[in-house]
Amino acid sequence: MDESHGSRSILWKLALLTCGPLLTTALSVWAFSQVPADAVVPVHWNAIGEADRYVSRLEALLTLPIVSIVVSLVAWLVDMLGGVQRNVVPGWVLISLMLVTAHGFVLQAALSGRAVLPRVIVGVLGLAVLALAGRPSVPAGWRWAAALLGCAVLVAAFAVPL
Numbered sequence: 001m002d003e004s005h006g007s008r009s010i011l012w013k014l015a016l017l018t019c020g021p022l023l024t025t026a027l028s029v030w031a032f033s034q035v036p037a038d039a040v041v042p043v044h045w046n047a048i049g050e051a052d053r054y055v056s057r058l059e060a061l062l063t064l065p066i067v068s069i070v071v072s073l074v075a076w077l078v079d080m081l082g083g084v085q086r087n088v089v090p091g092w093v094l095i096s097l098m099l100v101t102a103h104g105f106v107l108q109a110a111l112s113g114r115a116v117l118p119r120v121i122v123g124v125l126g127l128a129v130l131a132l133a134g135r136p137s138v139p140a141g142w143r144w145a146a147a148l149l150g151c152a153v154l155v156a157a158f159a160v161p162l
Contacts, residue, residue, distance in 0.1 A: 017072040020096030024065040024103045031107050032061055041110040051109075060110055064103040071095055094128050126153030 035041070041060035042051030055063075075092030101124050130150035133143045 014076070017076055017092065017096070020093075020100050021065060021069040021072050023100050024068045027103060027107055028061040028065050031110060032057075035061070035110045039110060039113075041106065043106050043109075057110065060106055064099055064106065068096060068099045068103070071099065094131055098124060098128055120157075122157035123154060126150050126157055129153060 035057045037057060039057045039060075040054045041057060042053070043055050043060055043063070044051070044053035046052045071092065075096075078092075101120075105120070127150070129146055132138065133146035133150055138146065
């Protein structure tokens with residue numbers, strides 16, 4: 001591997017790992033002036049789609065950006081230190097995508113005053129499991145199990161009545 005390829009690879013990984021934190025932070029900064037100061041925001045929903053945890057505007061807008069930043073920093077450190085696998089960045093990017101999606105639903109609930117159905121969140125989780133099942137670093141036996149689990153979660157997300 002030549003030096004230019006190595007620096008491109010590092011820049012590419014850095015870009016991927018900073019997108020999630022930047023997006024969640026930018027959305028929170030924008031939403032801070034949009035959400036009333038006394039708003040109580042739903043941030044968790046049970047299996048039948050009812051909101052079962054509410055927090056203040058500040059907690060709702062800060063939690064997932066902070067978690068996203070921490071996840072990206074941990075991913076960067078694991079990758080730089082060699083990690084358990086050769087390239088852990090794609091898995092971490094998928095986790096970051098899930099955090100951005102969850103943050104989008106929290107913001108939607110904060111801005112509209114009503115909680116969204118959790119079906120989409122569960123569906124994204126199913127797609128994430130399916131994506132992980134296709135990774136070559138996953139042992140063949142586990143790929144089948146992950147693929148079946150991902151399909152089952154997708155079916156549950158849209159077929160089970162809420």
